[in-house]
Amino acid sequence: MLEALCERKTVSIGGVLVRMVEGEIKPGDRYVAERNTGPQLLTAKRIVGQGEGPGGFGNWIDPEESAYNYDIWECVKVRMATSDEEKE
Secondary structure (H helix, E strand, O other): OHHHHHOOOOEEEOOEEEEEOOOOOOOOOEEEEEOOOOEEEEEEEEEEOOOOOHHHOOOEEEEOOOOOOEEHHHEEEEEEOOHHHHOO
């Protein structure tokens, strides 16, 4: 799923159409994260940068939703897409 987003394709996640947008994920941004449970559409609450977490760790995103904190490289910033973009 993340690969399709990175190829600029429109994808459906839980019935919601999304497309990748350029830039770093910031608080309030929507993003798609995927590990071994399938893709999730989430909203960033806080970005924990390198060295900012417990024990000097970091590089993950805390979501607004009750979901896993994905590593930054497991996430793609997205925006809602239109049904016309689905055909592209």
